[in-house]
Amino acid sequence: MSVLFRASSVGIGLNICTSVRSCVQSQQLRFAGHNKWSKIKRSKGAKDANRAKIFSKATRAIRVASKICGGDMTNLHLQSAVQAAKALQVPKDRIKDAINCTSKDTGEDLVTMRYDGHINTPSGRVLVICTALTDNKNRTAANVRSSFRKADGELASSGANDWLFDHVGVALVHKKKGYQETEDLSDSLSTERITINEEDEDELLECALENGALDVDFGDGDDNMHAFVACETSDLYPLVTALRENDYSVSEFENRYILKDETSSIDLDEESTEKFQKFLDKMDEDEDVNNVFYNSKLFE
Structure with missing residues (x-):
C-alpha cells in the first residue's frame, strides 16, 4: 500500500502541518467514502437473537489475548480486544472474567x-x-x-x-489533546461540552503523521469529536502508544480491511x-x- 504522505521531520511546525492538511483536504483521499471506518464504530445494541453469540465472540478474543500476555492490561493486543467488547456493550463482569480466565482457556489451539x-x-x-x-x-x-x-x-x-482491499490499522482518537473519555463514549459526548477547533485538528494531524500514520480523517458527520487515524498494520500498536504518550485518548483500534x-x-x-x-x-x-x-x- 502506497503512503499518501508521511512527515519525516520530528520538528515539523504547525504552519507546515496546516499546509499538509489543506493539501490533503483538496484531494480525493483513497480512504474517503461513506463506509470506510464503519466497522470500528460497532453497533451499540446487538440484536437480541444474536447477543449471546456476539458476546461469546468478544470474550473469546479477550481470553486468547489474555492467555498470550498473562492478563497484562498494558498489552495493546489485550486492550484492543477489551475495547471491542466494551463497544459491543459486553457486561463488565464478563470482560473481567475473560481477562482472568488465562488458566482455564488454553488458547494455543486457536x-x-x-x-x-x-x-x-x-x-x-x-x-x-x-x-x-x-x-x-x-x-x-x-x-x-x-x-x-x-x-x-x-x-x-x-x-x-x-x-x-487494503489491510490497515485504524484507531479512533479524540481530537482534543488531554481529554479523557468515559467508558461509555455516548455518555461522554452528551454530558461534556467540548469545542474542537482547527488548531486541535492540526496538532493531532502533526502528531499522527510523525508517528507513522498514513491518513487522518476528521469526519464531517454528527460526531465531530473524533478522528480516524490509519496506518500500516505493523505500525498500529506503536502509533497507539505514541498517541497516548502525547496525551490523546484512543478509544478503539484494530486491523481491518478497507476499500x-x-x-x-x-x-x-x-x-x-x-x-x-x-x-x-x-x-x-x-x-x-x-x-x-x-x-x-x-x-x-
Missing part, C-alpha cells in the same frame, strides 16, 4: 483464518472478506462455505480480493440489502467468524 468470496445480489456481485478465530479449521471452513452457498455466493482462494477505491463500492437496493443482510446475520451467528468486510453500501 488460529486466525481468512476467507475470500462473493455474494450475488440483484444489484451486483458483493466481494467479501471474512476473518475467523477457530480451534477447528475444517469445521469453520465448511460452515463459512455453506453460508456463502446458501446466500447465492461462492468462496475463492484466500487473498483473491486483495486487489480491492482501496471507494468508487468500487456498489449501492444495494432494498431487495439486495435484504438478501445480503441475511448473509451477514448468518455470519454473526457463527461463533468462529469475528469480522466481515465487503464492498457494498446497504439500502437505508
Whole structure:
C-alpha cells in the first residue's frame, strides 16, 4: 500500500502541518467514502437473537489475548480486544472474567483464518472478506462455505480480493489533546461540552503523521469529536502508544480491511440489502467468524 504522505521531520511546525492538511483536504483521499471506518464504530445494541453469540465472540478474543500476555492490561493486543467488547456493550463482569480466565482457556489451539468470496445480489456481485478465530479449521471452513452457498455466493482462494482491499490499522482518537473519555463514549459526548477547533485538528494531524500514520480523517458527520487515524498494520500498536504518550485518548483500534477505491463500492437496493443482510446475520451467528468486510453500501 502506497503512503499518501508521511512527515519525516520530528520538528515539523504547525504552519507546515496546516499546509499538509489543506493539501490533503483538496484531494480525493483513497480512504474517503461513506463506509470506510464503519466497522470500528460497532453497533451499540446487538440484536437480541444474536447477543449471546456476539458476546461469546468478544470474550473469546479477550481470553486468547489474555492467555498470550498473562492478563497484562498494558498489552495493546489485550486492550484492543477489551475495547471491542466494551463497544459491543459486553457486561463488565464478563470482560473481567475473560481477562482472568488465562488458566482455564488454553488458547494455543486457536488460529486466525481468512476467507475470500462473493455474494450475488440483484444489484451486483458483493466481494467479501471474512476473518475467523477457530480451534477447528475444517469445521469453520465448511460452515463459512455453506453460508456463502446458501446466500447465492461462492468462496475463492484466500487473498483473491486483495486487489480491492487494503489491510490497515485504524484507531479512533479524540481530537482534543488531554481529554479523557468515559467508558461509555455516548455518555461522554452528551454530558461534556467540548469545542474542537482547527488548531486541535492540526496538532493531532502533526502528531499522527510523525508517528507513522498514513491518513487522518476528521469526519464531517454528527460526531465531530473524533478522528480516524490509519496506518500500516505493523505500525498500529506503536502509533497507539505514541498517541497516548502525547496525551490523546484512543478509544478503539484494530486491523481491518478497507476499500482501496471507494468508487468500487456498489449501492444495494432494498431487495439486495435484504438478501445480503441475511448473509451477514448468518455470519454473526457463527461463533468462529469475528469480522466481515465487503464492498457494498446497504439500502437505508
